[in-house]
Amino acid sequence: MIQADRLPLLKTSFLVMDLLAIAVVFGARISNAAIPERRAQTSPPVERPDSVFALALQDYDGGRFVEARWAFESLANSLPRSSPLKPASQLMWARSLYRLGDYPAAESAVLPLTQETGTGTPGSAFAAHGRFLLGLVCWRTGRFEDAIRNLHAVCNSSVVSETAKRDARLLTLASVARVEHVDFAAFDTSQAAFVRDVLQLNRAIALFNASQMTAARLVLEQLQRSSPDTPFASEVAALLADVKSYERTEIRLAVVTPLSGEDSTSGAALLDGVRFAFERLAPPGLSPLVTKSAATQVETIHAVEGFARDTTVLAVIGPLTTENAIVAGAVANAMGLPLITPTASGEGVCGIGDNIFQLNLTARAQGAFLASVVADSLRAQTVAILSTYDPHDQALSSEFARVVREKGLIVIAHEHFITGTTDLTRPLSAIRRAALQRTPPPAEMDTVHFMPEINSIDAMLVCSSHEADLVAVAVQIPTQKIWTRVVGNATWGNSSVRQQAGEAAEGVLFATTFDQSYLEARNFTDAYRAERGNEPMLATALGYDATSLALQAISTGARTRTEVRRFLADVKEWPGVTALITMAPDGCNRNAMVRMIRGGTIRPVSDWQILSRAATRSATPQVGQ
Structure with a gap:
């Protein structure tokens, strides 16, 4: 997925942004109660509007939305139009209703902020925040085209913060994605161009998540050329940088297993487990699997030598048997290529060197x-x-x-x-x-x-x-x-x-090492049965675990063979589908289930x-x- 610190395009949290700071300065007046001869003329104390507003804000921040709603509503209805607290109270009244889940009432409360005859002016910061709240209400009620119109206004506003604009852009991406068929005639010219930019960016995101980096780059570069002033310029640039980074550092996993001969059934089961893990767990940017069929020791040696010379291959899964794993391990270790053999259970494999790991218990x-x-x-x-x-x-x-x-x-x-x-x-x-x-x-x-x-x-x-x-x-x-x-x-x-x-x-x-009473094994079996229509073999489960370990290494940042080897060597009590896996210093798994x-x-x-x-x-x- 897209890294959260680089490009938070996939966020789904649409909480309202923090309230803008409101400074209200009242002219200093001398209280009658402060002058002894005027004390008899003092009227009963009245709560100041700014104090009521501050207390209502405390209720809102503390999650007491019912109390906040009534206080803000009272202020919004009682303050004169000239009061600087009136639009703020109107906005917070609507926000309180939104947090209470009363979306129609929230919409009615915030509408005056966005209208010419309403509280404040349509170009004010309060009006822009009101449009954002309307966008949220429309999103919640399934009126995605209305949400897009309101969010477009926020994205092009000059009086809201960059944080508010970013939140509006994120909600726009989600809103456009929910529209089954975009009717461009329903938008004005500026809004239609805005929607076209969103459609292109959403397409690029989908291509990125599908590891189609070249296609994603072409879409993003075209978007930069056709719409250089798009409100989504920062998101486009960040995603394009990620795409180019993945293109420069192409990485992949390789599999060597017999797909012909007497071990072909088990070999195919192993490969199926590898593919099943790859389909479910592969991170964005990982190139497709490289698969070589090798039944004999000579074929295995040639396959592993080829993988080792390919600098994009970070690790090899396989081979199936102990005999082939020994010769494959010797080649892989000598050439610095991490090798995880899922099924080999004989002695003499994991002790070959630091790059060799044996999942099945000897x-x-x-x-x-x-x-x-x-x-x-x-x-x-x-x-x-x-x-x-x-x-x-x-x-x-x-x-x-x-x-x-x-x-x-x-x-x-x-x-x-x-x-x-x-x-x-x-x-x-x-x-x-x-x-x-x-x-x-x-x-x-x-x-x-x-x-x-x-x-x-x-x-x-x-x-x-x-x-x-x-x-x-x-x-x-x-x-x-x-x-x-x-x-x-x-x-x-x-x-x-x-x-x-x-x-x-x-x-x-x-x-x-594989028992259905174990939760991870049961979940794996259920998912495999639902997708493949049959029961997984032990070789399938072991292949799944070996691939999952390699994929987790890559997902956590490993981009070199050395980093993958270090990750595998540090595996302790890792919850695989076959058991809790612990790699000993010699690279052998030492854990099983009783x-x-x-x-x-x-x-x-x-x-x-x-x-x-x-x-x-x-x-x-x-x-x-």
Whole structure:
């Protein structure tokens, strides 16, 4: 939008301007009461009109418009026409009625100020301010052509301040914009020329807001040539300066994503999220997106090299996969181009350099986040870990173990299993034995018939990228009488896990980055569904967030790659649609959301105190409850 300090053309506040200073000097007279021999001749004290006017002004300034209205009306009707307070009282009476919302009465009260036979003269300052008030009344009552006539008189008046003229010009711009079809025959020659200037200026404003800078400049330059003495000369000059500034500093964002091949569906979803953010949030002056389709690493390298050589490109959104993000990041960082990868979740991306930012949580970031949840929110003291041998799960569980140990927690056991294993007795029994070694039961009870319950594990991390693994673990934990709070990765939130595991998954806490119970996510989904007609994918939401961050950097004044990089590096608790985003010093997002499975549905955690170690110790232990 147009900057408020440069060109306040889009203001919609049409409040009445401050009252002009009125100086009324009365000749000094000696009061009878001041001379002893005349005291008997003094009449009862009468309020002076200037005192009544001053008190009424205090009521008006204090928002007591009813009291002000009656005082000003009394003065306007009682003062002689020769009194300098009469036109001021007439104007303030009308203004009070306007502030009370009685527009017809306000119009009737102010009309005498603007007529030849009325109070004062039509060329006076009071008459000009009366015409402005008439313009406001006509605006409020939908008589936009009448508003234009009155405001035209104010704009061409020689007795009102520049502030008053500016307010009149702003209201004129809005009034002309509200007229569906301008009938120039309804105006005199001067008024018609005035309206033509407004139409051209409104057109230039619309072109500017649509980022059509060249077209806006041509319209403004033509207006300067055809109407050099237009009352809108200052607005035209200021807008033209802004247009030329944007033309000199062309800036844009670029996107690299696969639009063909096996990843084309996700790539298209990412691009759609980028475009959706651009359509809704792009500031004026930003050039259209530059999009390159790149499926292979070689194609990605060539695309990013091209973006880096284009000095108008301030940042790149993409690529889709970790493999492509690594090679793209190496090129972008070497050439000083900020790159935000929305969807890549593997390791080795954000650590490339200061210009690389990774929005989607890596496995290690998820592990560190879950460790903080267990230690700080659940206030656990002991944990167990069960994960697959998958590299992603290994990275998550290893980082979880490292961070909880740093926070002073005890890792009772850290077990693994092969993806697809259906019988998990071995790793679960190992966890059980490790717990019993810490708190051994009486010897006679640890038998098949008297299997003691395990209550010494405050939380257990269970992570796998495969839904069947999580279902198997959830169902078999109770068979080992291990009662603990299960926490895990985002796969726990998949509907098939909840449906197949049933009550066994009740109370599981998991980290996620896109949940409809989150207000920002819900608003985004509703807007996307209304415009696109379908549900957004996770890649769409991540692409939207990455683009929103880059656009906010530009909207807040970033005009160079260095400024964009600095903005991204300072992002803390930024409300994205996927989560509250916080960039760590290495450029990785470290934030996610925690959700709980309750009643087969996903719900936010409303009270961590209830879930904490102290609360669960005093309750009957059950899996995840």
